[in-house]
Amino acid sequence: MxxxxxxxxxxxxxxxxxxxxxxxxxxxxTRLRTAHIGIGTMGLEDLKSISSHNxxxxxxxxxxxxxxxxxxxxxFPNAKTYSDYRVLLDEMNDSIDAVIVSTPDHTHAxxxxxxxxxxxxxxxxxxxxxxVSEAREMNKIAKEKKLVTQMGIQVHSFYDYKLATxxxxxxxxxxxxxxxxxxxxxxGYDKSSPKGSDPVPDNLDWNLWLGTATKREYKKxxxxxxxxxxxxxxxxxxxxxxxxxxxDTPYNALKLDVPLTVKNICREPNGFGFPExxxxxxxxxxxxxxxxxxxxxxxxxIGAPKNQLDLKLPNNEKxxxxxxxxxxxxxxxxxxxxxxxxxxxxxxxxxxxxxQILKIEKINNISPSSGDYQKESAxxxxxxxxxxxxxxxxxxxxxxxxxxxETILLGVIAGRFPNETLHWDSKKAKFSEKKANKYLTxxxxxx
Numbered sequence: 080m081x082x083x084x085x086x087x088x089x090x091x092x093x094x095x096x097x098x099x100x101x102x103x104x105x106x107x108x109t110r111l112r113t114a115h116i117g118i119g120t121m122g123l124e125d126l127k128s129i130s131s132h133n134x135x136x137x138x139x140x141x142x143x144x145x146x147x148x149x150x151x152x153x154x155f156p157n158a159k160t161y162s163d164y165r166v167l168l169d170e171m172n173d174s175i176d177a178v179i180v181s182t183p184d185h186t187h188a189x190x191x192x193x194x195x196x197x198x199x200x201x202x203x204x205x206x207x208x209x210x211v212s213e214a215r216e217m218n219k220i221a222k223e224k225k226l227v228t229q230m231g232i233q234v235h236s237f238y239d240y241k242l243a244t245x246x247x248x249x250x251x252x253x254x255x256x257x258x259x260x261x262x263x264x265x266x267g268y269d270k271s272s273p274k275g276s277d278p279v280p281d282n283l284d285w286n287l288w289l290g291t292a293t294k295r296e297y298k299k300x301x302x303x304x305x306x307x308x309x310x311x312x313x314x315x316x317x318x319x320x321x322x323x324x325x326x327d328t329p330y331n332a333l334k335l336d337v338p339l340t341v342k343n344i345c346r347e348p349n350g351f352g353f354p355e356x357x358x359x360x361x362x363x364x365x366x367x368x369x370x371x372x373x374x375x376x377x378x379x380x381i382g383a384p385k386n387q388l389d390l391k392l393p394n395n396e397k398x399x400x401x402x403x404x405x406x407x408x409x410x411x412x413x414x415x416x417x418x419x420x421x422x423x424x425x426x427x428x429x430x431x432x433x434x435q436i437l438k439i440e441k442i443n444n445i446s447p448s449s450g451d452y453q454k455e456s457a458x459x460x461x462x463x464x465x466x467x468x469x470x471x472x473x474x475x476x477x478x479x480x481x482x483x484x485e486t487i488l489l490g491v492i493a494g495r496f497p498n499e500t501l502h503w504d505s506k507k508a509k510f511s512e513k514k515a516n517k518y519l520t521x522x523x524x525x526x
Contacts, residue, residue, distance in 0.1 A: 111467050114139035114175040116164045116190050118151045119304055121204060122181030125231065126151060128460040129179055135464055138175050141167045143287040162284050164190045172197055177467050180204065185313045186290045188213035195220045200227035202463045205323040206315050207484040212520035215508060218481035229463040229473040230480035232327050234417050236459040238448040243414045243421040244332040245439045248368060251423060253408030257374040258329045260403040261384035262321040268309040268352025273298045291523035309352050315491050316353030317379035321401065322487050325416050329403050330483050333373065334366045337485050342500045343493035356380030359490040377490065393428050418448060492518045
């Protein structure tokens, strides 16, 4: 998988109890029988990466697109195939040990929750859910049932991201007052909603693709297979796609919780697609690694980020295409996205941090990246498999990733109220601005 493919789609924070349910369903506990729901572009990568573990047997494949299903079946001819994940989970309940969910965002929670209620460990692609209420529910079920869970943020397990986390937590730039993160990717749709309908392709079950979402007529090249991220009902925009990856390391390193406030500078809502350009500002309560409060600013869309002093690099270098900048009391730390080492900047000059890196590597027993994306990415998937087999722990369980996803989704909701600051009450799981609360959840369609 190359960088472009990855962008289309990161082992430090982990306090999770290993689950008992696999022992019940797989008595010898030496192999893991997996069911894969959604096997499109990223789903196929998930399938290949999970199955590359030598203790995995792919037992079931599920997709609403028969072409995708047939392609995957060629790779795993012994796997049973389904178009409806509900049928799969009911019929294969005693024949599977773990479930991988790689569908469009709006089906993440419905499929994952059904699997978890049956006692199955779940690996779910990012963002974890489409709605805040779903993220909280998934975390609750995982905790109650003591299930192994992992969100698909592969670079969470990469060397450069672990290194950046440890550098920040070592105090290399002092307490952090703000973070700026950005991606010029555009998963927005500023045009008006499409009119009319097109014939549904023979290979696609449109009703099952819509799933719990509101009924809508099929339109060619708008939803399936590639543009659903742009649409309010199915995706979470650029923030929900790249924001999860790029937010992850600062969020983890600074031990952040959910924000106090959020504001999105963007165009007025059009009722159909996400804005093509967003500048989202969060304020977080302070932690041991930050000042009293932390400001976090996210830029996305073509031309992002806007020029600003805190992003100026030495020697007038161009900033990375995507990345994050930590601004601390003692300097700045630049973390490009992805597979590039962090760089420290003090008094507008790069500072060597080689000695600090060597010390951190030795203390934490981590080694530099191989530079091979496939090899590095497999670590995150294999960690999930090993956790299911009782020999490891997951680094991005739902106890962590649900909070990260909630943070992301609050910024997505703020796009419905351009230039307005929304105040979030984490204990009540509500905005002070009542008009925004209806976007925290949705009514599932009976399909």
